[in-house]
Amino acid sequence: MTARLLEGKVFAAKLREEAGQKAAELKEKYGITPGLAVIIVGENPASQVYVRNKHKACTELGFYSEGVEMPETTTREELLAEIDRLNKDEKIHGILVQLPLPKALQPYESEVLEAIDPLKDVDGFHPVNVGRLVTGQKALVPCTPHGCLRMLELADIPIEGANAVVIGRSNIVGKPMLHLLLGKNATVTICHSRTKNLAEVTRQADILVAAVGRPNFVTADMVKPGAAVIDVGINRIAPKKLVGDVDFESVKEVAGAITPVPGGVGLLTIAMLMQNTVEAARLQLEK
Numbered sequence: 001m002t003a004r005l006l007e008g009k010v011f012a013a014k015l016r017e018e019a020g021q022k023a024a025e026l027k028e029k030y031g032i033t034p035g036l037a038v039i040i041v042g043e044n045p046a047s048q049v050y051v052r053n054k055h056k057a058c059t060e061l062g063f064y065s066e067g068v069e070m071p072e073t074t075t076r077e078e079l080l081a082e083i084d085r086l087n088k089d090e091k092i093h094g095i096l097v098q099l100p101l102p103k104a105l106q107p108y109e110s111e112v113l114e115a116i117d118p119l120k121d122v123d124g125f126h127p128v129n130v131g132r133l134v135t136g137q138k139a140l141v142p143c144t145p146h147g148c149l150r151m152l153e154l155a156d157i158p159i160e161g162a163n164a165v166v167i168g169r170s171n172i173v174g175k176p177m178l179h180l181l182l183g184k185n186a187t188v189t190i191c192h193s194r195t196k197n198l199a200e201v202t203r204q205a206d207i208l209v210a211a212v213g214r215p216n217f218v219t220a221d222m223v224k225p226g227a228a229v230i231d232v233g234i235n236r237i238a239p240k241k242l243v244g245d246v247d248f249e250s251v252k253e254v255a256g257a258i259t260p261v262p263g264g265v266g267l268l269t270i271a272m273l274m275q276n277t278v279e280a281a282r283l284q285l286e287k
């Protein structure tokens with residue numbers, strides 16, 4: 001069997017279209033243009049590419065977008081002051097601090113993320129949003145796992161009652177993925193580096209999400225025939241070669257549906273950021 005290919009561009013286009021429609025509604029009813037501010041500290045080249053892509057997505061959807069570039073030598077106080085300014089700026093509905101921060105600021109990462117107004121926290125990393133997600137309340141949810149969930153829904157892959165297995169327990173992907181799937185009534189198991197008999201667990205999965213950060217980690221023998229396999233991993237194995245956490249060539253012969261890397265989940269993240277920016281604007285309006 002060859003699995004159905006879940007192409008990121010197809011779902012990303014739908015999610016962007018949804019974001020555009022919701023934004024048009026906000027504009028029409030309330031005269032609000034969603035605004036996103038992205039703070040980048042230092043000169044990490046990969047981060048600069050991500051920030052440019054975010055700006056481009058905003059422009060395409062007619063959002064207001066502000067890029068705040070701060071030097072490598074920025075202090076904790078300067079960064080917190082900038083966040084405070086954006087928290088108070090009514091044009092800005094979403095604030096995102098591009099990670100990783102330069103080394104000198106890394107000890108303050110939690111403090112920096114918690115300084116963002118939870119209603120403007122479009123990355124969904126603030127403990128208030130984490131708590132709201134866990135308790136099933138309206139929340140701003142991290143973009144990558146949220147994109148995975150929306151893709152499963154748009155692809156009509158049954159979630160309710162399904163056995164879902166997530167490999168990886170990071171705050172950015174694994175844990176929010178667990179809660180999103182649980183919220184849709186899947187039976188969810190989360191695995192990590194201390195999990196025993198991993199393949200035995202993953203073979204139970206109707207939905208298998210890999211967020212490990214190890215090239216080609218999930219092999220065909222770990223996958224239940226017909227399962228939906230979502231590959232979150234992005235691993236650079238040569239200067240111009242990216243692979244996922246799933247051994248695509250072997251797994252596609254067993255799985256029922258599979259996301260490629262590149263061209264899969266990675267494309268959904270920015271589309272979900274646009275959705276979160278609109279959602280943040282709505283939440284602020286309700287407030």
Ligand code: NDP
Nearest residue numbers: 144168169170173192193211212213232233234265266269
């Ligand atoms: P982390 O490194 O924070 O987490 C990796 C997880 O994998 C950990 O929970 C770790 O377990 C687990 N793990 C590591 N080795 C094993 C093993 N041998 N068996 C089982 N579990 C294992 O990574 P992230 O969650 O941040 O990212 C995961 C991947 O997703 C990366 O490739 C990253 O680049 C990609 N990514 C892609 C995004 C996108 O598409 N836009 C966004 C974010 C991430 P333990 O906790 O025990 O150490």
